[in-house]
Amino acid sequence: MISPHIIAAPEFDLEKTLHSGQVFHWSAVGKGFAAAISEMPVYVEQEGPILRVDKAQAAMIARYFALDHRLPVIIDTFRKDPTMDQALRFSKGLRIIRQPLWECLATFLTSAVKQVQHIRAMSLAIRKRFGRKLMGTGFEVYSYPSPEVLAKAPIEAFLECRLGFRARNLLETAKIIASGEIDLEHLQGLPTEAVRAELCRLPGVGEKIANCVLLFAYERLDAVPIDVWIGRVLKEIYFANCSTVSMRELKAFSTEYFGCYAGYAQQYLFHHWRMTYRRRR
DNA sequence: ATCCAGGATAGCG
DNA sequence: CGCTATCATGGA
Numbered sequence: 113m114i115s116p117h118i119i120a121a122p123e124f125d126l127e128k129t130l131h132s133g134q135v136f137h138w139s140a141v142g143k144g145f146a147a148a149i150s151e152m153p154v155y156v157e158q159e160g161p162i163l164r165v166d167k168a169q170a171a172m173i174a175r176y177f178a179l180d181h182r183l184p185v186i187i188d189t190f191r192k193d194p195t196m197d198q199a200l201r202f203s204k205g206l207r208i209i210r211q212p213l214w215e216c217l218a219t220f221l222t223s224a225v226k227q228v229q230h231i232r233a234m235s236l237a238i239r240k241r242f243g244r245k246l247m248g249t250g251f252e253v254y255s256y257p258s259p260e261v262l263a264k265a266p267i268e269a270f271l272e273c274r275l276g277f278r279a280r281n282l283l284e285t286a287k288i289i290a291s292g293e294i295d296l297e298h299l300q301g302l303p304t305e306a307v308r309a310e311l312c313r314l315p316g317v318g319e320k321i322a323n324c325v326l327l328f329a330y331e332r333l334d335a336v337p338i339d340v341w342i343g344r345v346l347k348e349i350y351f352a353n354c355s356t357v358s359m360r361e362l363k364a365f366s367t368e369y370f371g372c373y374a375g376y377a378q379q380y381l382f383h384h385w386r387m388t389y390r391r392r393r
Numbered sequence: 394a395t396c397c398a399g400g401a402t403a404g405c406g
Numbered sequence: 407c408g409c410t411a412t413c414a415t416g417g418a
Contacts, residue, residue: 133399224400230416231399276414281401318401339399358408382399 113155114249117167119174123183125205126158132206132383134328136219136232137239141251148239148255149176150212153248178207186333186373195349196377199384208327208379213296214289215256216329217311220321221285222278228386230274237273238262262286281316288314304332327375336366336378344389345381 130138130145138147144157144164149172156173157164165173174180183205190196222238223231235256242257242265263286270279288294294314299307307330311322326335336342343362350365351357370377 220399223398225398225413226400226415227398227417233416271414274415277401277412278414280413316401320400324399337399340397341399360408386399 113166115167117165117170119163119165119170120161121163121179122161123205124177124179124207126156128203128206129209132379133228133386135209135211136235146248146251146253148246148253151244151255153246153253155248155251176210178209181207186376189371189373190377191369191371199380202384203380206380206383208333208376210331211329213329214259217296217325218256218282220324221282221316222275224278234273234275241269241273259286259289263290278316284315300330304335333373333375336374338362338366341382341386342378345385
């Protein structure tokens with residue numbers, strides 16, 4: 113760090129937040145973690161309730177990690193039940209962060225039917241091949257390439273980054289964004305339903321991935337991505353004695369039952385179940 | 394070797 | 407509407 117600085121970060125767990133399946137490009141460096149935030153190389157380390165960061169980046173980092181979210185207020189809106197209580201205890205300090213729009217969209221576009229470690233590997237490969245190498249003090253990271261850069265890449269390059277059938281979706285989506293046909297920044301001002309509809313126009317983006325981008329980049333904390341893990345929790349716990357549950361029922365239940373911060377509730381359930389499922393079986 | 398992973402989509406009845 | 411096959415790759 114050029115100019116060491118301390119940020120108060122109560123009710124925050126950096127490692128848990130970075131390992132909760134919402135962001136895929138941070139790596140362990142020294143006692144902390146390093147990554148690019150947009151085009152800035154950033155290093156952060158946590159010691160109890162404080163973060164050590166570079167002074168010039170302090171405000172930007174506090175915003176990225178959503179240290180202004182009042183977790184006690186958010187948690188208080190949840191409907192309490194034994195499953196939610198367990199997930200809450202397990203996920204204490206996990207925050208839903210504010211990611212740059214394009215890299216969040218592009219990364220989740222490649223997340224379809226992939227384990228978290230694979231998503232990380234694809235993200236790193238794309239960053240190394242097309243992004244900028246950013247030199248920090250004692251570490252180096254890669255920024256996520258712009259839609260304009262990716263739009264000009266040959267599909268073979270994405271296949272070499274091991275994207276498989278996701279390669280075409282990333283390329284075609286990059287072309288649409290680069291052309292200006294859809295302006296991701298402009299969507300910020302629209303109602304959630306309108307943003308979701310626009311995102312779903314992109315190839316490879318359906319309701320689940322759109323909800324991930326709404327939750328992790330557009331700050332729509334009521335958006336609930338329903339993936340295989342959340343589907344499992346809902347079916348095994350909240351629809352325990354129903355033989356068949358339709359996707360439509362799951363969506364209706366999750367937004368109504370968990371309230372206006374359903375996205376946070378969902379993230380706690382996701383994290384807890386994903387990290388302990390094999391042990392519980 | 395078989396199954397599964399933070400899904401989307403075209404094609405079918 | 408809802409259901410299914412298919413898509414490409416690597417870890418469990």
